Amino acid sequence: MSYSYPRIGLLIDGEWIHDRDACLQVVNPSNEEILADVPKATAADLQRALAAADRARRIWRDTAPEARARVLRQASALLRERMDAFCQTISLELGKPLSDARYEVERACAIMEWDAGEAVRLYGRINPSAPGMLQLVLRQPIGPVAAFTPWNAPLSSPARKLSGALAAGCSVILKAAEETPGAACLYAQCLMDAGLPSGVLSLVFGDPNEISEALITSPVIRMVTFTGSVNVGKRLTQLAAAQMKPVLMELGGHAPVLVAEDADPVQVARMSAAAKVRMAGQICVSPTRFIVHERIYDAFLVAFAKAVGEVRVGDGFESGVQMGPVANPRRLAAAQALVEDARRRGARVLTGGHRLGEKGYFYAPTVIADVPREALVMSEEPFCPLALCVSVASLREGIDLANSVSVGLAGYAFTNSLSTAEQIGREIECGILSINHFGGPAPDMPFGGLKDSGFGREGGSESLESYTVTRMVSQKAFIA
Template sequence: MNTAHKDTEKSQHFYPDLQLIINGEYLSRDGAPVINPSTGESIADVPFATEADLASALEAAAQGFKIWSEMSPAKRETIMRDTAALLRERADEIAQAITLEQGKPVAQSKVEIMRACEIIEWDASEGRRTYGRVIPSQMPLTHTVLRKPIGPVAALSPWNFPMNSPGRKVAGALAAGCSIILKASEETPAGAFELVRAYHDAGVPPGVVNLVFGVPSEISEYLIASDVTRLITFTGSIPVGKHLAGLAAKQMKPTIMELGGHAPVLVDEAVDPVEVAKTCVMGKSRNAGQVCVSPTRFLVHDGIYDSFLESFVEKANSLKIGDGFGSDIDMGPVANDRRLTAMQEFVADATDKGAELAAGGHQIGNQGYFHEMTVLANVPDDARVSNEEPFGPLAMVNKVGSMDDAIDVANRLPYGLASYAFTNSADVAEQLAHRVESGNLSLNHLVASVAETPFGGVKESGYGREGGTEGLDGYTVVKNVSHLTSTV
């Protein structure tokens, strides 16, 4: 059994004085405690916006849009790049805050900040390339197609990536010329706060980037119903995404939805099962499995299944689990007690239905929210975890007779955010590329996205893209200008 390693340092780790940021002003309000998942203790209070604050944020975003959309793309790029530079300078402190509130090892927190900087810099450059086109006409007309910023954006970001998820949304909006109201997670608010603070320190005009916290349902409904917001972008669960998309549809507002997944990993026969298994465990343990693209359904060719499972279990049992500030920690706690309960329910249901508990399955200790890396083998299709994203340190390892069978199993669910495969066959890789139903497919590695590639899902995992040359599409509208060139 794994044991949780506690941080022995006595020094105080950095955590900011959390505030709302509306129209460039920092506002203190009453709110709710922020809990350190390594201890279960409060580390700060997050302020909740009042209805008057939300009205002010909408007014500020409307005015900010006028200023920002008329600013040159080159000037916008400069401010965004200056923001990324500030975040890089502050990365060590911000990483401490993210680990305090979210639990992941501090090295992973710093990587998250660096990835946010990369998307800011990428989108900033893409903002200078929102090209239109001129269409020839048979008449004395000039047809010009323009891409214009859609307007003020309402962005709703989750708790699992406090910096990177809001970073993607703010970068896309600003690069396209939009203002934004960011409703970040109340459970992990520091990353978003430091992001928006950096934008203001870099010189973004008041009203362009606004930050609020509060009761999620109340804020989302208020912002979506407003005539000011023109686009809703959300990262989170499928049920909540469907609800928000329905609210937006009543207002005829477009949405960008990056929703949940249940990522399959297809493992071909002619690979090294030991090394691939080790790689897969490390990918699964990232952020304690609390990643929408976390590899979860391991579909392994029966020719190497036993060797793969043995190596997977051995590596899972060797992980060093503990406080994210501890030395050489592989995996921190899950983010809250809800995830602990979910892990226990998934394991109990699967084993009751015949699955083998090959590793883990238990909470670690009685302080904080630590849970063993859990491996279930031979999990039946009717188990809950076979159909619902576990969003935690839980992996399923099942046997398949061929890669065709693996593809069928991978496509069985109505989700399609990320998928992975390990193969040394070019023919198999080609088949996977065309037949696996997901927005992202990674072959022989477990990185689902980088700044220069589009990221998003298919089926119930959502629509719209963040990153890549497609990353600004959702934040713009296409406008055709037809000009009769004869004298009138």
């Protein structure tokens, strides 16, 4: 069966532009077939996008919050109507199962609907003052936003950034990932069809360094938001800091999974297998370091390796597939290099540890036992289907190991003890902690990390904070 893939273009000032040189070809990671060319924005295109964002910011800023909310809700309804097209596009360009693609579309809709509600809850306040004097605290849109999103969340990441910024009243220039551009193009069209005024949103592709330099250094842009690697996030933060511009950074992770001695090792192992293979481990909240109490370590390993070894890997369009390919040959090479380094240092590969087939970028889901702390994979985020298992003699040792890396995005823990859960909740250094489950935060909860995993929050009542500024206005009733 053949599936259609959208035509990729730049969206600038309400106009789709296709006649540009290609900066990249989109490749289906399941079969290595070319899906589309991605047009590269020229310097003139970027300047036009900046001019449109500057002009449109006044229009959108002065649009009533309820009217902004209606656009977001209508765009969400259009996403649901076009569900099949979105799911097919995401599975074609990213390879993940259709059921996972559907979950991503549903999540994007939920994010937009939450932020639509937040648009009418941007409360300021009136402070007590003397008769004849008003003291107002206003929360207003910060201005045009430069947003940068990654390849591994081709719809949900743009939805997080665009819905928050648009709900707050900001215009946005979105630089989406060239590797997975189709969902962003479909999403931008939904927003336009929902009534978003021309110029409020521009979508560009091209050389990341050229685009980030042009946008962030422009006086038009007032704020920068990025989801991606720690190293790139630091570079963009430095660039923004030189211009005195605030940033919202959601960067990498290396999520620990603490399994206390009172947990059921078999049940937790089965849950861990399902969580580990989601998106082939290519999400920043993917569980990676399984830190298990020594009393139940062996039982956990047996059940974990069995469950992971039974995972069905294949094309995301095939029925029953639980895990698709990794995104590109670089991820294949990185996975193999990390496995071989761990082996050389004494770790045991219990299942997987190799590429599957010769067509497509499939890597076997892998469980590695007794991984020494000096192995590269214990400090470098693997971003592939590798599960690293380590035994510890105590909760204290486990918490210290969980906190031993420079990042702190997500963490997981399993225990039937309230006191253990309380200690873990208090001491684990991460922005998102899930105890006795692998679920992440819903749109009504804040999402973001600690340490090198960035700062700022997306979602929850905090979702619009980064896109607003707080102003004080004092007004006398008459001129004395």
